[in-house]
Amino acid sequence: EPEVTQTPSHQVTQMGQEVILRCVPISNHLYFYWYRQILGQKVEFLVSFYNNEISEKSEIFDDQFSVERPDGSNFTLKIRSTKLEDSAMYFCASSGGQGKANYGYTFGSGTRLTVV
C-alpha cells in the first residue's frame, strides 16, 4: 500500500536554529499538508499546498515557517529560528489522486521535533 514517508523520525535542535522536515508524499497525489501535534493536544492544521503554491494556512503558520516542493517527489517544511514551543510531532499528509474524489488523507509517521 502506498505510504507517505517522513524523515527524520526524530530531530533535536537548539533554540534559534533552523530545521527542515522532509516528506515524500504518495506519488499520484496532488494535495499536500503539514499538521502538528503538541504532546497531549490536538492534531492541528498548519498548511496545505496545491499546484506549487500554498492554498491555505493557519494562524500558526507565520513567517517562521515555509514549505517547498523542490522537485517532483519531496515536500519540505522549514522552521526558521526554532522556539521551545515548536517542539511537537509534525505530520505530513497527502490526498487527492489524479481523477479521483478528494477525500481521506494519508498521513506519514511523523517527525518528532525537540527544541532544547
Place this chain on the structure above:
Amino acid sequence: QKEVEQDPGPLSVPEGAIVSLNCTYSNSAFQYFMWYRQYSRKGPELLMYTYSSGNKEDGRFTAQVDKSSKYISLFIRDSQPSDSATYLCAMSAYRNSGGSNYKLTFGKGTLLTVNP
C-alpha cells in the same frame, strides 16, 4: 464553544465488547467526517470516511453522522486487543476555490484500551 469536542477518555473495555466513540461539533459547514486511528508515536490512519448524514459500515466498524444534532459516532463491534489505540474524529468543510482542499479539524482523541 470548541469547534470539535471529543471525550479523551481513557476508555477501557474487555475483549469482545462493543465500543462507542463520539464527537460533537459546532461548525454547521462541516460536511465530511472521518475517523482516524493513531497508535503511539505514529501518524493517524484513516478508518472511516462519511459524507453528510447517515451510516457507513466496514467490517466491525460503523460510522454514524447526525448533522441535525452535530454529532458523530464510531462503533466497534467484537473489539480486539489490537484495537487499542487513540481514535480521532476529524471533519472538514468543502471549499471549491483555487484547489483549496479539505483542511481537517480534529478532536482531541479518545484513548481506547481493549483488555484480553
